[in-house]
Amino acid sequence: MADRDDQPTVLVVEDEHALVELYVRWLENDYTVLTAGGGEEALEQFDERIDVVLLDRLMPGMSGDEVLEKLRKQVSNCKVAMVTAVEPDFDVISMGFDDYLTKPVEREELLETIQRLLSRTQFDDIEQELYALSSKQAALRSSKPIEELEENEEFRELQRRIEELRTRLNATLPDMDDDEFVAMVRDIEGDTDGTDTDVSGGSK
């Protein structure tokens, strides 16, 4: 499949060939789609280009849970949607995936889930920029009186930019639900743990 730069990349991990074909057909118009028939193959395929992984939980050989654990050890902001046979509860959400789909997966549901996961990545990206600018603003505020700063064109530009990012951030996940909230907070803490134990960072 052609790798088009302007499209997000989705990796489909599923052992049933018929399902792989189905998912690919649903996704290939909007995304660059990679496929893997099992856990080992998924880990081989996995790299920084991948934005979303659609991961079947029950596969012969390496299970979805094992794949997930290994994926999480690699530094990446990719999102993982687990495909399960039964609906998990909150505690399962805290196990490490970002969203789940229950079989049989329907087209609309799949497209919507992937779109939401990409919005989450977008939220993270905007937030990261907002942090950088807010830190800069905070440093300036601590160094000079606000009256003086407000006369400064550069500071005003910084404030405008922060306002703009805030507006975009607010519009990115307007209907965030509780599962999403929990998964996002878990990702934040996961990243923090990663910086303590994993030295392969620096990609962010």
Place this chain on the structure above:
Amino acid sequence: MSYRVDGFENAISFDDGVSLLMNGTSNTTTPRLLDAITPEDDEQAVVITTNTGAETIVNELERRGAVREQIGIIDCTNTDSEIEGVPVRNLKSPGDLTGISLEFAKLFHDKHSDDPIRARIGFASVSTALMYTELRTIFRFLHVFTARIRSGNMFGVFSLDPTMHDEKAHNTIRAVFDCEAKVNESEVKVTGTGFQQQGVL
């Protein structure tokens, strides 16, 4: 719709989905935070506490007119508190942000209402949480939390003691919120966006 508040200098109500940062020492902000999140008849209140015991919080909210069915507590003070008629979730540390989000989700999940829930959320205090985690982590957490408050049309009130942090950390945290209040012994003055002032309709 909006959330009415009493006892603020210049704000009489906050718009749905807004989060307010209250700046001041915890002695002065905690009572004001509780004033602001005391639920009206059709509302719920959830308090995440890192510095005040669950029992005190419940008593204080009751004194302000709330009934127990309206209250939920996430107690991060590492004391196992149980209060009749109030769901209290105990966490070991104010730094357990995933735990806070999970318990928060469960509290609302358990209420199981078909109507959208009107809720006021209190977080006292951000300063304590900041002693247990990095500024970067708290900043991200607060963004996600305030986004959840916005999507649920709730009202969030977070307190912070500026004297406990360097000025830069304080100024960075401020950037997350729609509006902020300066709290001292005699008054609470709100600046920013997302609130209505007296006499302005």
